[in-house]
Amino acid sequence: MTPVPVVEAKGTHQDIGIAIGRAVPDRIAGMVRNYQLLFEQAPHLKLTWEQAARQTRQYLPFIEAAVPQYLSELQGLAEGSGVAFDDLLICNCFEELTSDLLFEKCTVVAFAPEHTQEQHTLLGHTEDWLPIDREWQYVVRVQPDDEVPFIAAVYGGLLANVGLNGAGLAQCINSMYPTDARLGLPRVFVGRHVLTALRMSEAIERALHPRRAAGYNHLLADENGELYNLETTARQFDLLYGRKGYLAHANNYLSPRLRDLEDQPDQLIGSHVRANRAEHLARQFVRRGAVTRADVQRILSDHVNHPYSICSHVEDVPLLEQSVTISAYLLEVQTRTLWYCYGNPCQGEFVPIPLEA
Numbered sequence: 001m002t003p004v005p006v007v008e009a010k011g012t013h014q015d016i017g018i019a020i021g022r023a024v025p026d027r028i029a030g031m032v033r034n035y036q037l038l039f040e041q042a043p044h045l046k047l048t049w050e051q052a053a054r055q056t057r058q059y060l061p062f063i064e065a066a067v068p069q070y071l072s073e074l075q076g077l078a079e080g081s082g083v084a085f086d087d088l089l090i091c092n093c094f095e096e097l098t099s100d101l102l103f104e105k106c107t108v109v110a111f112a113p114e115h116t117q118e119q120h121t122l123l124g125h126t127e128d129w130l131p132i133d134r135e136w137q138y139v140v141r142v143q144p145d146d147e148v149p150f151i152a153a154v155y156g157g158l159l160a161n162v163g164l165n166g167a168g169l170a171q172c173i174n175s176m177y178p179t180d181a182r183l184g185l186p187r188v189f190v191g192r193h194v195l196t197a198l199r200m201s202e203a204i205e206r207a208l209h210p211r212r213a214a215g216y217n218h219l220l221a222d223e224n225g226e227l228y229n230l231e232t233t234a235r236q237f238d239l240l241y242g243r244k245g246y247l248a249h250a251n252n253y254l255s256p257r258l259r260d261l262e263d264q265p266d267q268l269i270g271s272h273v274r275a276n277r278a279e280h281l282a283r284q285f286v287r288r289g290a291v292t293r294a295d296v297q298r299i300l301s302d303h304v305n306h307p308y309s310i311c312s313h314v315e316d317v318p319l320l321e322q323s324v325t326i327s328a329y330l331l332e333v334q335t336r337t338l339w340y341c342y343g344n345p346c347q348g349e350f351v352p353i354p355l356e357a
């Protein structure tokens with residue numbers, strides 16, 4: 001029994017969107033309702049839903065020029081779910097609209113095969129977000145006509161970003177807060193494009209789309225044990241290679257070249273503490289040798305600095321300050337398996353979901 005629905009989709013990008021939309025319409029509509037509530041509760045955003053729709057339409061020409069196929073995917077998602085396309089576009093441009101508002105999300109780690117018990121590339125990811133979106137989560141297993149198949153963990157009406165593909169490439173993502181954000185290709189569309197890259201250099205090139213609106217950290221790993229933290233802002237980037245055979249990351253820039261481009265670094269202290277803690281634990285496990293999936297789960301469940309820990313429990317505060325690990329994943333590249341844990345990993349169980357049904 002998987003803890004969330006696993007949605008199968010194949011065909012054209014329009015077909016894929018329609019299939020996902022038909023399978024989980026309530027989860028897609030639920031996220032839109034929550035984001036409308038968030039806008040109401042964040043008066044300092046000074047943005048109504050209608051204004052947000054107008055603003056997000058300014059991103060459309062960039063999406064159309066760069067990745068029209070994912071616009072079709074989103075249009076299919078609207079058609080299949082019965083949710084308005086404009087509302088789905090707002091969800092997929094949410095970070096572009098609210099980048100100054102929602103800090104402290106997601107911790108990732110990765111290990112190269114030489115350090116793991118089964119000689120597999122292993123990645124771990126905590127999805128830290130507002131707990132009101134926990135119930136909208138699901139997994140997609142997708143076979144596009146014109147791309148490599150992939151499996152990804154998603155929620156609501158967002159395009160898939162975090163997962164692995166049939167060419168043996170895996171991606172985890174950390175939100176980042178650069179000061180050079182601009183109108184351009186929204187982050188979620190960049191991440192979707194990276195997810196189906198066939199090789200590492202292609203993944204990196206896709207993440208560095210010249211007209212990207214802002215930046216993420218893309219943790220990229222392949223079955224050869226190549227590991228990168230690719231930190232991006234809208235105009236700059238740095239490639240941090242996993243020389244030691246392991247990596248950790250959270251929401252602050254590690255590259256000295258990019259630190260000056262970090263918006264409100266004093267708001268990201270918790271991220272530093274999580275990133276350092278994850279690296280500390282990763283180093284300990286590597287020294288001991290033969291890192292297992294249980295070890296990676298142990299990192300994702302860590303409670304040092306609770307409730308602002310890697311396994312995040314920041315719930316008893318106003319809505320906009322909440323941050324909870326709503327799910328956690330292990331990506332095992334060689335076996336093409338996503339191990340999914342619904343809710344906080346300190347309480348949940350990781351269930352294997354293979355790319356091949």
Ligand SMILES: [Zn+2]
Pocket residue numbers: 301303311312313344345346347
């Ligand atoms: Zn916990």
